[in-house]
Ligand SMILES: Nc1nc2c(ncn2[C@@H]2O[C@H](COP(=O)(O)OP(=O)(O)OP(=O)(O)O)[C@@H](O)[C@H]2O)c(=O)[nH]1
């Protein structure tokens with residue numbers, strides 16, 4: 001796969017004349033091997049896309065359409081599907097969705113009126129669809145809030161696992177909970193929805209781990225709002241565990257990206273509940289040499305289990321703090337009445 005870095009997204013057709021001729025020649029010569037072209041720009045304008053497709057005769061993708069496609073393939077629940085459909089709307093109404101083929105032709109004057117009429121109709125249809133989708137989304141969110149309130153009344157502490165895509169969030173949840181349904185995957189955006197998994201810490205406290213969609217830098221604005229909306233519920237959690245892939249060459253930049261997105265979504269007081277952990281330590285040498293990590297950082301491997309006990313202790317302490325809970329230890333003699341004390345029903349001691 002060859003990456004094409006356009007010279008300027010705002011130029012009318014991105015490439016200069018000479019560059020365009022060279023590229024077209026290259027694509028024609030390698031027609032057998034080139035099945036699609038990816039241009040590393042946020043979103044192509046309709047006339048740019050039409051020109052490239054008509055000249056190169058292959059599907060052309062921009063960053064928006066690629067990420068949208070990944071989101072589409074992974075969205076499983078109703079909320080995720082609606083959010084993806086909302087993100088797709090501006091793209092559909094510009095007629096450029098999915099790298100599809102929109103012929104670029106100069107219109108005869110007599111067609112202009114029909115085109116304008118069709119365009120107005122498209123806008124109405126677009127608005128109607130958007131209203132419908134937003135109403136459905138609101139309804140589902142209210143339902144989800146109800147579930148949240150129910151959960152909060154039950155006082156089960158929650159930990160949201162966030163981090164850059166592929167950093168090992170899902171693998172860590174599997175290691176901490178032993179939940180067999182969890183399936184980590186070596187691909188970007190393997191998890192595209194919020195899922196909840198029960199686990200137990202060493203002090204026997206039951207906690208809920210919330211798996212979330214991975215962060216990615218340079219996400220186009222429309223997709224960023226879809227992404228933030230997906231995360232917002234999860235970030236109501238008592239503790240937010242930020243999982244870093246310390247073995248990744250861009251680990252530092254990924255860390256900065258996640259932290260700045262969190263600062264945008266979270267109220268400042270919630271940032272105090274963020275715990276950072278460096279994962280995939282098994283893939284590097286001495287972790288303390290890693291750039292961007294400081295002495296406070298915890299180093300773990302979700303695959304080998306290294307450092308997981310320390311992490312559990314840290315989570316325990318953070319949860320007690322953020323939930324305002326107190327941990328008390330009692331010495332209970334084996335042969336006394338106390339052993340029969342029923343904590344669920346303290347007034348009936350003899351069960
Ligand atoms: N060597 C090593 N590999 C790991 C570790 N943790 C996760 N992986 C691998 O990294 C890949 C991605 O893991 P996931 O748990 O799916 O990552 P994720 O952060 O949930 O990814 P998204 O859901 O796509 O955001 C998988 O192939 C895991 O096996 C680790 O500690 N060490």
Ligand SMILES: [Mg+2]
Pocket residue numbers: 169170171184190191211212
């Ligand atoms: Mg995942």
